[in-house]
Amino acid sequence: MKKLGVKDRIIETASDLFYNNGYNQTGINQIIDEAGVAKASMYMHFRSKEDIAVAYLKRRHISWVSDLQDFVSNQITNREKLIASFDYLDSWLSSVNYRGCGWQNIITDLPHDHDKIRDQAVLHKNDVRVWVHSLLKDEDNLSDNEAMQLGDELVILLEGAIILSQIQKNKWPIEVAKRAAKKLLK
Amino acid sequence: MKKLGVKDRIIETASDLFYNNGYNQTGINQIIDEAGVAKASMYMHFRSKEDIAVAYLKRRHISWVSDLQDFVSNQITNREKLIASFDYLDSWLSSVNYRGCGWQNIITDLPHDHDKIRDQAVLHKNDVRVWVHSLLKDEDNLSDNEAMQLGDELVILLEGAIILSQIQKNKWPIEVAKRAAKKLLK
DNA sequence: AGTTAAACATACAGACTTGTCTGTTTTTGT
DNA sequence: ACAAAAACAGACAAGTCTGTATGTTTAACT
Secondary structure, eight states: OOOOOOOHHHHHHHHHHHHOOSSOOOOOOHHHHHTTTTTTHHHOOOHHHHHHHHHHHHHHHHHHHHHHHHHHOOSHHHHHHHHHHHHHHHHHHHTTTSOOOOHHHHTTTOOOTTHHHHHHHHHHHHHHHHHHHHHHOOOTSSOOOHHHHHHHHHHHHHHHHHHHHHHSSHHHHHHHHHHHHHHHOO | OOOHHHHHHHHHHHHHHHHHHHHHTTHHHHHHHHHTHHHHHHHHHHHSSSHHHHHHHHHHHHHHHHHHHHHHHHHHHHHHHHHHHHHHHHHHHHHTTTTOOOHHHOOOOOOTOOHHHHHHHHHHHHHHHHHHHHHHHTTTTTHHHHHHHHHHHHHHHHHHHHHHHHHSSSHHHHEEEEEEEETTTO
């Protein structure tokens, strides 16, 4: 197991801190200390704290989507995959003590000029939306329009389950959302 | 129109800043400057910044719930009131440029020890949940259990619509959530 | 082996943070 | 009018923050 490079160590450490402690609660000095990196080295790789957050979110997007798709891959039908998405939420969020969605968390209390971070959140949510749509488009008893509409409804349920389980620090919102999703999918 | 007292001026100013600019982005000095209050006076009324936020959330809860109930009061049936709740979201959120939910926004990036704020969020969300349940309990074709379950599903839709409309800065999630709510309410 | 690049440590600037403290002025109640 | 309470102004503490600058040491490549 070889040691990570400086850039990767920064991103890994920052990811952990940004997600678990929050963006505003995490300082540059804490990141370089825990990553074991000199401040000058850090500013060689990233122009600003915001840029580190963008790298964090980009990496998180890749792994989050990939984990989701892996989780539901053993389901046969697309409807079953979508239902299983709520089980993914459960598995994921209970393992992080209901810390919620990294994108939701970072954009709700952000300095005004941090548009690059906001853009990452929009990209992430759109990708999830597109993935849900694509699964429903292949269901042959749905028109394209119905697939879009139904997919959007499922996306709302996913978002609501995440934020409410975070506030309540409990899994019931996820179970409720799954039940509602089943109803909507008939 | 008589001038507000010091305490009220602090809460009003802080409410505006906390909601529109964010809790972490708002400093004590900005609050006292804009409220036109001396710092010593402020600390006579509030022990800490967190306590100001608690006062903000308590006041916001009163007015938010009251606005919601006023908005749906002209609807006849409880089912219609619940559907109209999504129109309330639309009216409210479009008027604040989709700035989202004050409680969601403040708890997602909060210092570790700010439990009083977190408690306010739980209280607020529980009150909304109870209100939804109470409306459905009076519907005579639903058992108590069905009313609870259906109510929770609606609550998830409300939460999801708020956070997603905030990220997308668009009202489509609210319309989608309303449509899903109609389906679930049959 | 020698050159170039990367990472190191650390001091510093400059601004900001919450909260305390001192002392003066204004308002309020009697 | 007089005493008590409230609000005022503002300095200050002690720490935080991001980002820059300087110079040294290690690693990589030819």
